[in-house]
Amino acid sequence: MSESIAGDSITKETHPVGPNYAKVFLTFASNSLVRDMTFRVNFFLQCVSSIGWTLMNVGFYLIIFQYTGTIGEDSGWDRDKFFVFLATTWFINSMVQAFFMPNAQEFSEMIRTGGLDFALLKPIDTQFLVSFRRIDWSALSNFAAGLVILTFALHSLATRAVDPMIPSLFSVGLYIVFLVCGVLMMYSLMISLSATSIWLGRNQTLYNFWFYITNFSRYPMEIYDRGWGKPLYGFFTFIIPVLLVVNIPARLLARPIDPRTGWEWMLVGWALLATILSLAISRWVFKTALLSYRSASS
C-alpha cells in the first residue's frame, strides 16, 4: 500500500494521474475478507445471528398474516407481495450494513481520535476512502437470506390460484435500478449523519437516530397516509426520502407495471431525482464538515 503511494508521487512529477479507484476498492474488499476470515468462528456466529434475526422477522410477519389477509385495507400488500417487500428491505439493509455501516462507525471514531489526519493526507478522495475502507462480509449473509425470501415469495405469487403474477423483465430491470437508488439514498443519509460528528464531537445519539429514521422505511408507505401520519408521510417522502428507499423498488416488482396511477409514476421519477439530490447534498455536507475539522491530537 505505502509502496503504491510512493510510486504515485513519483509518477505525479512527470504527469498527474489519479489513483485507480476500482483497484483500491478491490484491495479494501480483499483486506476485509482476510480480516474476517482470521476470526472464522466469530464470522460464522455473526452469520448465524443474522439468519436468526431474519427468521424472527419472517416468523413475526407470518403470524400477522395468520390474522389478516393484507396490511391495510385494500392496499394490496398481501402475504406474498409483502414478502417481496421484506426481501427488498433485506437487500438494501444488508448492503448498507456490509459496505457503509462499519465505515461510518469508524469515521466517527477517527474524528474523535484524530485519525482522520491520515485519511486526509492520502492522495485519494477522502469521502471515497472513508466510505469504503472496511467491508463487513458477514452482513452479506442477510443478502442471501433476502434472496431466499424473494424466491419463495415470487414462486408463491406466480403459482397461487387467486390473482397470480409473474413480474416482467422490464419490471425486474427497474427493480434493480431502484434497489441501487435505495442503497445510494441510505448511503447519503448515513455519510451526512456521520459527517456531522465533526461538528458535534461524538454522535452516539445521531447514530441511533439513523436507526430510528430508517425504521420508517420498513413498511409500505400507505400505512402512514392517514390522519396524523400525513405529515410524516410527506416529510419522509420529500424531505428525508427514506420511505422511497424500499417502497419504490418493491412496488415495481410486486405489482404489474401496467395499471399505474400518475401519482405512482411521479413517485418513481421523484425517487430517481431524490437519489441524485441526496448524493449531491451528502457530498456537500461532507466537504463542508471537513472544513471545520480540527485535528484532535497534538
Add this chain to the structure above:
Amino acid sequence: MSSTSTEPLATPHHRTGWSWRLSTWWIILRTALEERLVYRGDFALGTLMRFLPIITQIFLWYAVFDAIEAKDGSVAGSDAPQIGGFGFRDMVAYYLLTMVARAFSSMPGLASGIAQQIRDGEIKRYLIQPIDLIGFLLLTRIAHKLAYYAVAVGPFALVFFLCRGYFVMGWPSAPVFFAFLASLLMGFLIGFFLEAAIGMIGFWFLEVSSLLFIYMLFSFFLSGHMFPLTLLPEGIGTFVQFLPFKYLAYFPAAVFLGKIPDDELPMEMAIQAAWLVFFIVVCRFAFGQGIKRYSGYGG
C-alpha cells in the same frame, strides 16, 4: 500508652455488621449515581428517540386491524377485532408498557462487562477486597437505573400522556397495579441475575460477544418485546410461556393491561419469584465454580 493509641485506630478499620455494610453500599450507590448524571442531556434525548419505533408500530397495527375489520365488517355492530386477546388500542398500550418493562429488565453491558473483567484480570480485585462482585455490580446497576429513571421519567410521562387514549381500561385496580410494580422489580432482578450468569460464561470461554448477541436476539423475540406472546401459534406459544424470558417484557405489560386473569395472577407471580430464586442460585453457583477455575498472574 500503647493500648490507648491502638484502640481508636483499630475500630474504624474493623467495623463490621450492618452499619459498615450500609455505608459501603451508600458510597458505591452515590458514586455510580454521580457518574451517570453527567450525561443527562444526551440521556433525555436518547430516551425520547427510543419511542420513535412505536410510531411505526402504531401505523402498522392500525393497518392490520383495519384490514381485519374490513373483512369482518359484514357482521355489523360486532366488537372491535382482537388478535391474541389484544385489540388495536391494547396493542399500542402493550408496546408502550414493554418499553417500561425493558427500562427495568434490560442490562446493557452487564454480561460483556463481567466477561471483560474476567479476561483482563480485573476481577481479582474482588477476590482481594472485602466486597462481593455480584453485590457490587447489583448496587452499581441499581444506581445506574435510578439515575436513568430520574432523567427518563420526563420523556416517559410525556409519551404516556400523549398516548393516554390507547389505554382503554384506564388505570388498573390497586392490587393489579401492585402486582405490576412487583413484576417490574422482579423483572429487573431476573434480568440482572440472568445476564450476570451469562457473563460468568467468560470464566470458561474467553470471547463471549457473539454468544451474547445471539442471546440478545432471542431475548428480544421470546421476551415479547417484538409482539405479544399470545399471538404465537398454540404449540410454540405454550412452550414460550414456560420460559423465563417473558418476565423481561411481556409479563409486566400483560399484568397492567389485565390480560392475566385475576385468579391466575398470584400463581403467575409465584412462578416469577421462583425463576428469580433460580437465577440467583445459578449466578452464585457459576461465580463460585468460575472462581475455582480462575487464575490471575502478575500485578
